[in-house]
Amino acid sequence: MNRTPRRSPRLTLVGMALAAGALLTTAPADANTTRPDATTRPLVVVIDTPWEEIAPMAKAAHSNGIWVSDVGRADLTDVTVTIDASALKGVSDDVDVPCDPDGDLIGVCDGIGPVRRGVPVRAGAVRVGRPKTSATGTSHQVRITATAGDGSRGMQRYTVTVPETRPTFDRGANARERLAPGGTLPLPGGFTNFTRAPLPAVRVELTLSSGLSLTKRFRNCVWVPSETGSATVSCKVLGPFEPLASYDLDLGAVRADVHAMWEGVGYQVRSMSADAPLVEVPLGDERKGDGPDELTAVPRSAAPTHIRADGDFWQPLHTAVDVANIADFAVTGTTLRGRPGDVVRAEFTVRNLGPGSRNPTQKEGRSDYAPLWLSVPPGVTVVHAPPICFGHKTNRPSTRYEDNVGLGKPKGRGYSCGGTGGQYLAAGEELRYVFEFRIEASGDLRPGFVTTMYREGDPRPKNNTARVEVKER
Numbered sequence: 001m002n003r004t005p006r007r008s009p010r011l012t013l014v015g016m017a018l019a020a021g022a023l024l025t026t027a028p029a030d031a032n033t034t035r036p037d038a039t040t041r042p043l044v045v046v047i048d049t050p051w052e053e054i055a056p057m058a059k060a061a062h063s064n065g066i067w068v069s070d071v072g073r074a075d076l077t078d079v080t081v082t083i084d085a086s087a088l089k090g091v092s093d094d095v096d097v098p099c100d101p102d103g104d105l106i107g108v109c110d111g112i113g114p115v116r117r118g119v120p121v122r123a124g125a126v127r128v129g130r131p132k133t134s135a136t137g138t139s140h141q142v143r144i145t146a147t148a149g150d151g152s153r154g155m156q157r158y159t160v161t162v163p164e165t166r167p168t169f170d171r172g173a174n175a176r177e178r179l180a181p182g183g184t185l186p187l188p189g190g191f192t193n194f195t196r197a198p199l200p201a202v203r204v205e206l207t208l209s210s211g212l213s214l215t216k217r218f219r220n221c222v223w224v225p226s227e228t229g230s231a232t233v234s235c236k237v238l239g240p241f242e243p244l245a246s247y248d249l250d251l252g253a254v255r256a257d258v259h260a261m262w263e264g265v266g267y268q269v270r271s272m273s274a275d276a277p278l279v280e281v282p283l284g285d286e287r288k289g290d291g292p293d294e295l296t297a298v299p300r301s302a303a304p305t306h307i308r309a310d311g312d313f314w315q316p317l318h319t320a321v322d323v324a325n326i327a328d329f330a331v332t333g334t335t336l337r338g339r340p341g342d343v344v345r346a347e348f349t350v351r352n353l354g355p356g357s358r359n360p361t362q363k364e365g366r367s368d369y370a371p372l373w374l375s376v377p378p379g380v381t382v383v384h385a386p387p388i389c390f391g392h393k394t395n396r397p398s399t400r401y402e403d404n405v406g407l408g409k410p411k412g413r414g415y416s417c418g419g420t421g422g423q424y425l426a427a428g429e430e431l432r433y434v435f436e437f438r439i440e441a442s443g444d445l446r447p448g449f450v451t452t453m454y455r456e457g458d459p460r461p462k463n464n465t466a467r468v469e470v471k472e473r
Contacts, residue, residue, distance in 0.1 A: 042072025045156035078149035098124025189249035211260025216252035217291035246300035325356030333466030340441035354427030371418035377448035
């Protein structure tokens with residue numbers, strides 16, 4: 001009769017943690033699939049992830065480690081781990097199983113050990129690559145068996161699931177395109193219904209940055225402007241769209257305006273009911289398409305064999321459109337004149353001299369300089385700052401919390417104005433910031449400076465910075 005060995009009262013903390021981890025790892029949602037057999041002790045099979053879910057849009061392969069753990073008193077030798085992952089043939093063409101030289105997805109790892117109590121031994125990992133389209137909405141089981149020289153036996157199973165996702169945009173213009181000002185770019189499109197149910201209709205959405213416009217005004221679409229100047233084009237396209245099938249869209253083209261620079265097109269598609277309104281909550285500024293054409297979807301000759309791997313739910317398909325323009329950003333400094341104790345008013349500006357218009361780049365948008373940074377001269381004190389300028393105790397940008405003075409607060413030695421996220425500036429636009437300074441009797445009349453974060457690709461970087469001088473009367 002097999003008996004579970006009695007645990008030593010001197011079981012180490014590591015051993016207890018491993019035993020608890022093994023029990024937690026095998027704790028079942030379904031006792032028939034995840035609980036080890038009663039005869040497994042003292043050999044336990046531990047899985048990194050008992051229920052592995054492969055996100056259909058995942059970029060990287062999934063790897064699930066397999067471990068053997070000894071929770072008994074004596075060391076275990078000559079441990080053999082058999083991994084049967086043959087069910088994963090239907091999940092991906094890229095499956096790797098340890099100790100599987102013939103590639104049948106059944107691996108036999110011999111000679112593992114010794115396995116000492118409290119020291120788990122890794123037998124390897126099952127790796128699953130990009131899932132097939134046909135695997136969407138399916139689950140497959142991997143079985144692991146471990147045996148030791150003393151007859152101990154451990155068993156474990158885990159399930160690999162490829163959950164159903166949603167219709168996904170999987171065809172658009174190239175990831176990066178180049179245009180001349182006023183030029184047009186053809187805009188192909190397409191999506192796949194990565195579900196196992198037919199869809200009665202879909203909502204196709206294009207997000208166009210401020211320098212781009214769609215050349216066709218489809219009558220089943222609406223244009224919704226945003227505060228940043230970009231526009232969302234939403235179109236209701238009727239189906240039905242079959243399960244795991246692909247469809248193509250002719251979106252016409254986008255045109256770059258004469259001031260466009262670094263632009264972009266975002267693509268999304270969502271399921272919707274056939275009788276749902278295209279605009280769920282009217283805002284009053286929507287504009288319905290007035291063109292003769294309607295956006296329609298036609299079946300693609302062949303659906304993708306594998307689920308798209310270059311994006312996910314939070315990173316939809318996107319095309320960057322670089323327009324051959326430049327933008328020249330310039331700041332203005334000033335001279336503070338007065339006697340010690342005088343309060344002097346000064347205005348600083350940052351202006352886009354054109355010809356291009358743009359938002360800050362990602363690097364610029366994360367800068368502490370913001371559209372305008374003021375380094376206060378040492379001989380003066382700020383007594384009034386604009387409410388959109390954030391004060392710092394240092395005259396250089398700092399990320400230290402203790403260096404913050406606060407938004408619109410006086411007595412800072414440096415100020416970032418306009419918000420750290422930057423601001424869109426069209427050609428000819430100007431931002432103005434008014435400060436009040438008190439001239440001190442310190443006699444230190446070294447200058448300060450103002451500068452701007454808008455520097456990338458600037459044709460005249462010298463006018464990005466200007467001096468702030470102090471002159472005593």
